Amino acid sequence: MDRKRAREISERWMFPTEPSSYMGGLEDRPILASAHGRTVVDTEGKSYLDFQSGQMASAISHQHPRMVKAIRAALDTMVHASNTLLNVPRLRLHERLGKLLPEPLQKSLFLVSGSDSIEASIDLARKATGGTDVLGLHAGLHGSTSYLTRSLSFNWSRNKHSVVAPATSAILAPYCYRCPLGLEYPSCDIQCLNTSLQLADANFTNRPAAFIGEPIMSAGGVIVPPEGFYKRVQEACRERNMLLVMDEAQTGLGKTGRLFGFQHEAEVMPDIIALSKHLGGGLPISAVCTTEQIAQTAVENGYFATRSHATDPILCAAGEESLNIIVDEDLPARAAHIERRIKDAFTAMAKDCDLIGDVRGRGVLLGIELVTDREKKTPADAQAEQIFKQCFDNGLIFQLRGTRGLRNVIRLVPPMTTTDDEVDRAMTIIHDALKAV
Numbered sequence: 001m002d003r004k005r006a007r008e009i010s011e012r013w014m015f016p017t018e019p020s021s022y023m024g025g026l027e028d029r030p031i032l033a034s035a036h037g038r039t040v041v042d043t044e045g046k047s048y049l050d051f052q053s054g055q056m057a058s059a060i061s062h063q064h065p066r067m068v069k070a071i072r073a074a075l076d077t078m079v080h081a082s083n084t085l086l087n088v089p090r091l092r093l094h095e096r097l098g099k100l101l102p103e104p105l106q107k108s109l110f111l112v113s114g115s116d117s118i119e120a121s122i123d124l125a126r127k128a129t130g131g132t133d134v135l136g137l138h139a140g141l142h143g144s145t146s147y148l149t150r151s152l153s154f155n156w157s158r159n160k161h162s163v164v165a166p167a168t169s170a171i172l173a174p175y176c177y178r179c180p181l182g183l184e185y186p187s188c189d190i191q192c193l194n195t196s197l198q199l200a201d202a203n204f205t206n207r208p209a210a211f212i213g214e215p216i217m218s219a220g221g222v223i224v225p226p227e228g229f230y231k232r233v234q235e236a237c238r239e240r241n242m243l244l245v246m247d248e249a250q251t252g253l254g255k256t257g258r259l260f261g262f263q264h265e266a267e268v269m270p271d272i273i274a275l276s277k278h279l280g281g282g283l284p285i286s287a288v289c290t291t292e293q294i295a296q297t298a299v300e301n302g303y304f305a306t307r308s309h310a311t312d313p314i315l316c317a318a319g320e321e322s323l324n325i326i327v328d329e330d331l332p333a334r335a336a337h338i339e340r341r342i343k344d345a346f347t348a349m350a351k352d353c354d355l356i357g358d359v360r361g362r363g364v365l366l367g368i369e370l371v372t373d374r375e376k377k378t379p380a381d382a383q384a385e386q387i388f389k390q391c392f393d394n395g396l397i398f399q400l401r402g403t404r405g406l407r408n409v410i411r412l413v414p415p416m417t418t419t420d421d422e423v424d425r426a427m428t429i430i431h432d433a434l435k436a437v
């Protein structure tokens with residue numbers, strides 16, 4: 001299908017996109033026709049290295065042969081099944097996931113989208129504690145369902161939504177490169193959290209239920225909390241009878257170089273974790289995982305969570321195979337290797353590219369913050385946009401992200417199977433664009 005025909009269809013039949021959102025203006029972009037490995041191909045035959053892993057859900061790679069085989073087998077056996085009856089792929093996925101999860105988080109339930117798993121996690125925390133209020137980070141993003149998850153996605157403007165969910169509020173994100181309090185870690189003693197908690201205590205409307213956070217704030221500009229942050233959050237939760245919910249949509253299942261993103265900090269054990277994105281190896285399945293005790297208490301209080309497609313055999317079979325691939329191919333180690341290669345490349349580029357202000361992230365979730373002045377850290381949004389366009393034209397796809405209104409962070413999310421040669425090609429494309437700008 002050529003671009004003219006695609007434009008006719010989108011103008012006549014497609015719901016318009018909101019220009020300031022990250023999906024805005026896609027009518028003017030190439031149209032995808034196929035994908036394999038780390039490459040996507042458009043309808044004009046042009047190939048792109050996909051350093052956004054689809055919508056971060058192809059972290060194993062596009063069309064991984066084992067994924068395709070497992071999905072085909074399920075297709076031939078049973079695609080959909082009622083969630084009022086158990087099915088074999090569902091049982092196998094509960095067991096496979098349970099064996100991977102760290103103790104005591106081995107109880108799981110399945111849903112479809114990442115947003116589903118966040119809504120269900122918050123509801124679970126509320127039912128298990130009897131509390132209501134939920135805190136999130138001001139640079140966090142937890143989904144796009146119109147009420148609860150968007151209300152907790154403080155990195156988007158909440159005023160874009162028609163109604164905001166009550167008992168949801170933000171505390172300061174520990175964005176050390178641009179400390180909201182103008183302090184320096186570690187001498188700051190994580191003051192952003194201490195101050196925020198005083199405010200939160202003053203604002204709670206009812207009993208608090210949960211704190212939700214991403215181990216790395218991805219959409220907020222790939223912000224990695226400083227060492228000790230989540231341990232303090234955990235302590236604060238325990239003091240207030242709140243549960244710690246980790247949104248591992250983007251950090252779970254190997255991408256940060258460990259199986260789960262929260263495992264980078266010693267002594268942190270969330271009460272609930274939500275998994276999605278590449279759990280289905282490209283198909284939509286999400287999971288909420290918690291302890292036996294929390295699950296039991298919530299169920300006694302009437303908790304349940306499901307969707308019509310939550311336990312479809314085809315999705316569960318995909319989930320089981322993606323977990324097998326992650327383990328068999330030791331993808332966390334591969335992600336850690338890619339991190340080192342990309343960070344080394346940017347450290348070298350930073351010597352002659354003053355635009356590079358900060359290089360951060362873990363595994364295959366990396367951010368390069370661009371600034372026009374390293375001292376003042378002036379955000380280089382316009383330059384980032386130019387670099388994005390040049391890279392796109394030269395066959396490399398990634399997204400620009402940033403905290404709240406900013407879009408000055410190059411976010412790279414290559415699949416964990418990306419080869420050294422593919423990393424080097426991507427680095428050359430970015431280096432050329434940085435030099436040109």
Ligand SMILES: Cc1ncc(COP(=O)(O)O)c(C=O)c1O
Pocket residue numbers: 113114115116118141142143144214218219247248249250276277
């Ligand atoms: C950290 C995080 N949580 C939740 C979600 C929501 O996932 P979904 O779009 O599958 O509903 C996203 C989406 O990008 C995300 O990045």
